[in-house]
Amino acid sequence: MPVDLQPGDVYAGTIRILGILGVGSFARVYEVEAPGYPQRLALKLTREPVSSGEQAQRALREITILRSLTNPHVVRTFDCGLRPDGHIYLLMDLLQGCTLDQWHDFSEPLHPAQAVTVIHQACLGLAEAHAMGVVHRDIKPENIFITRDHDGREVLKLVDFGIAKLSGGGTKDTRMTKAGLIFGTPAYMSPEQAMGMEADARADLYAVGVILYEMLSGSPPFESDDPVKLVRMQVSKDPPPLPDDVAPPLAEVVMTLLAKDRDERYQSATQAREALEMVLPAVASSDVISGVTILGSTTSGPILLSPGSSIPIAVSRSSSALSMAATRYPTGPLPAPGTLASAVAGYGTGPLPPPGSLEPSGSFAPSALPTLPPGTGAMRRPRSKLPLIGGAAVLVLGLIIWLSSGDDVEGVGPSEDGGPATVSNDDDDGPRMVPAEDEGSMLIIEDGPDQDQLAELDRLIFGDKLDDAQTMLKPLLDEYSQSATLLWRQGRIYDKRRNNKDNKRKALIAYGEALDKNRDLLSDQNFYAELNTLLEDSKLRNEALDFALRKMGRHGHKFLLELVNDDKPLPYPDRTRALQELGKVEENQPLVDWKRHQALDLWQADQAPAPCATYREALEEVSGWADPKYLGDVEGTKPPKAKTGDDLTETERADATKCEGLDARRAEVIAQLQALIPEEGTGGELVIEDEPEGDSKSGGSSKSGGSKSGGSKSGGSKSGGSKSGGGSKKPCKVWEKALGKCK
Incomplete structure (x- = not known):
């Protein structure tokens, strides 16, 4: 029998119909809510049941391939199948x-x-x-x-x-x-x-x-x-x-x-x-x-x-x-x-404007976007150049x-009246299925629970009946231990339990196990959103970083960028790992303040495997920038000391050679940056006068960087700055406080 669902109806026991989005001669498309999916979806449902068992199986084989297409440039099909009444359904993203x-x-x-x-x-x-x-x-x-x-x-x-x-x-x-x-x-x-x-x-x-x-x-x-x-x-x-x-x-x-x-x-x-x-x-x-x-x-x-x-x-x-x-x-x-x-x-x-003459205007307004189901006729404008619709x-x-210019094709001939071929002008957005004859093309789907079991499990989870959900999930996991879908649900249960670090850690482990079974989950918007929320939990900062680095690849770069750009810096080993991963992709280059991280190496050099080499490298980079705003970073840190003893590792012995002369080199860089600080009243220009060092004049400046009564200005930097004369106290930078270097 034809299916004619209306808003408020419930289909297949769990899918609630919210509205009709499109109607074709083959299928109807509805806006729906389904258990386990926080966002609304599009349900495409054939209007008539398929006519035979063989046709049904061929049609089902044809559409199940859609569920495995996870590329972000293909509309996502979350579920599809053949209902007992012979109707084919597809549950898809509701695109905006x-x-x-x-x-x-x-x-x-x-x-x-x-x-x-x-x-x-x-x-x-x-x-x-x-x-x-x-x-x-x-x-x-x-x-x-x-x-x-x-x-x-x-x-x-x-x-x-x-x-x-x-x-x-x-x-x-x-x-x-x-x-x-x-x-x-x-x-x-x-x-x-x-x-x-x-x-x-x-x-x-x-x-x-x-x-x-x-x-x-x-x-x-x-x-x-x-x-x-x-x-x-x-x-x-x-x-x-x-x-x-x-x-x-x-x-x-x-x-x-x-x-x-x-x-x-x-x-x-x-x-x-x-x-x-x-x-x-x-x-x-x-x-x-x-x-x-x-x-x-x-x-x-x-x-x-x-x-x-x-x-x-x-x-x-x-x-x-x-x-x-x-x-x-x-x-x-x-x-x-x-x-x-x-x-x-x-x-x-009009004609193409010359390069560079185009000016942007306007802005993106989410509220102005229509909500369209994939492939429906809503908002579709007929093309005047071709009188075909849908x-x-x-x-x-x-x-x-x-x-074919007379080539013989079995069973095909001209129309009875000898006229031209006709065109079906139906607004049909439903699947015109041409079943593959090759039985070897059948898709192998993950072995797991049926949709009714999964829907009931999600109903319990999102209804906060977590004990009942766990009771139902356990035997399913025993039977389908390789099911990424069930491991994802296990993660959801842990995540929704009492908000403590132990449960959050268990949730993250479960999400990781699900990813190990099926990396395509990273392309699932629901999975990605839930995982990203979990990663951003402050209780899991260290575990989350390790998870993003080991399991997410480029999908984890957004989270890593948030970590490395946070005011509270990561410890040196973690920060270095995150920066190395982000550095693999050219598009990340403008998203990271690399100079800030080089300056942070001065503060965290003692955490590095080769402290003196790390400090010296950062010091030379700062010197090469010739930017006085990093003066406070050089003044506020001291070079590491070389390790001594008979039981040093090869790395420690090699690093000891990098410590030699480091104090003197630091003093040179400080003097270099102090000399670059513009004097007040010069409009930002550096003024150097041939006067004896320390000879102060009202409004004047000196070779040493503008010495005035009260001391030389050595920290006028955007990164926090400092004053090194007259006993003035340096203001603390955010990461100085975080590192315990300043109070």
């Missing part, structure tokens, strides 16, 4: 933001650097899907969604894998070919799809090539109100040259993506991504986006533009103002959590024969 066609109206060209950014992120998502044997087959602007990640940065997500199929074993989709059906959207359909051939990963690359062409030129490569003619153009017509202002290397990438012969295209999304990275310098002048960084395949974050980038954001006239190009973190203090600066301007309303258009009857 807009689709690519709403963000940019495509009637005007987009700045090439932004166009490259869009397609680069799309390729990152496609690379993982293709690696798992999934071909999307309907890549188009409506299926590229712009939202924000948990750090507030813009990120692209591929949505609506509804007609995706597993590409495994070389099995051709003979059932659909015999029926004469072609899946896809004509404006973005690859030639091989149009001819009824098996679609592989290169079909998706053709589609992103069409989108890239469209963004660069302001119009698609092929246009027609007749979808049959449009598909024929995809097969037989070469795309027109791109505008002259498109850099030749970028134009070459586009034409490679649009090659009619798929063997002449890039053979993988990774190859396409690498090609885009190679051409970026040609499309982004230093005046416009100096220092643009394309993140490599080992990273999951979005592309980051350099600080001060003046590239504006092209926004559809009807869309929310959503920045595409996320800026790097600023230097200096970290921004407050949840803040997001974005430059929005009306780019694309999901995949299905070209039926004699089209394959017509395109």
Whole structure:
């Protein structure tokens, strides 16, 4: 029977329906609340049950692959399955933001650097899907969604894998070919799809090539109100040259993506991504986006533009103002959590402005963002250039024969009236499933409890019935000891118990064990948010640092940045480990005050394995900066003393040689920095007069750095400063107090 749920209904015993987000001929999409998920989700549910047991199993096998796609550039499917009544369901992220066609109206060209950014992120998502044997087959602007990640940065997500199929074993989709059906959207359909051939990963690359062409030129490569003619153009017509202002290397990438012969295209999304990275310098002048960084395949974050980038954001006239190009973190203090600066301007309303002439305006307003389910028709604006709405258009009857110039295709013929092929114009955002014939493509899912057990467990945990939850969890863990999902729940139970260090430590251990079983959990927004909250607990500072360094990789960098930028410094060994990890990624360089940490080495040298070598290295760095604001750090610290004795280690003996002459060198650096302090009344300029040292004059200055009655100013530094004359007491710096060096 058809499913027609209404707000207030409860589906499958636990999922509460909050509203209807979209309706297609195949499926409905609802806004829901589900146990175990703090945020609201989108539930996509087929309107009719699948017709047979074999069809149901094939369909289920098809969609379960979606649950394993964890790339941040693919919409997350948390759960999916086949209900006893024959209906297929998918429980997905409820995305906030807009689709690519709403963000940019495509009637005007987009700045090439932004166009490259869009397609680069799309390729990152496609690379993982293709690696798992999934071909999307309907890549188009409506299926590229712009939202924000948990750090507030813009990120692209591929949505609506509804007609995706597993590409495994070389099995051709003979059932659909015999029926004469072609899946896809004509404006973005690859030639091989149009001819009824098996679609592989290169079909998706053709589609992103069409989108890239469209963004660069302001119009698609092929246009027609007749979808049959449009598909024929995809097969037989070469795309027109791109505008002259498109850099030749970028134009070459586009034409490679649009090659009619798929063997002449890039053979993988990774190859396409690498090609885009190679051409970026040609499309982004230093005046416009100096220092643009394309993140490599080992990273999951979005592309980051350099600080001060003046590239504006092209926004559809009807869309929310959503920045595409996320800026790097600023230097200096970290921004407050949840803040997001974005430059929005009306780019694309005329000729491309010269590099550097674009000024950002506007700001990102979360309240202005619509809430959209993945792949629904809400807010979707019809494209005037193609009279098709919503999901995949299905070209039926004699089209394959017509395109194949007479090639015989079994079971396919022209329509009865001899007319052109017809187009299904249903607003269908549901999955058009083309079951893979290869039985070897079946996905292996984690062995664990069923969804009803998990839902009940989460109900107990979030209902604070923790003893009951633990009683239920124990036998499940005994049976499914390798289940990352259950270990995550164990961590939740510990975390929600009495707020003491022992429980928090046990919770962190459980989260770590879950990660050991499944590192993809770091891409789960709920898991990441819970873990990050646990890491920030002051009771676990040492354990949290070790956890982030050993288990989280780049996912832990946000937390490490908070630690190293905190006013209370970490002990030398921990601080060094954190800085070494952060230093592996170039994008972290402007986020850390490296000079401050070099100065801290003066204060913490005695904690280092080689104290004198550490102090001497820091001292030479400070001397090289020639900045008097670090005078207080040199004056406030004393060089370590060399260790003596017959039982010294090799490191200690080597370090003893670095202690020689260290006191004298420190005195030289102090004198150097004192001489750089500008005298009051000089407008910040250093004044050196040929007067005997110590000869004080009203308003005058001396070679020694401005000696006045009352002593020389030797600590006028931003980092705390000091006065070394007349018995004045130096003000304490924050980290001096923390280290017990000053009261």
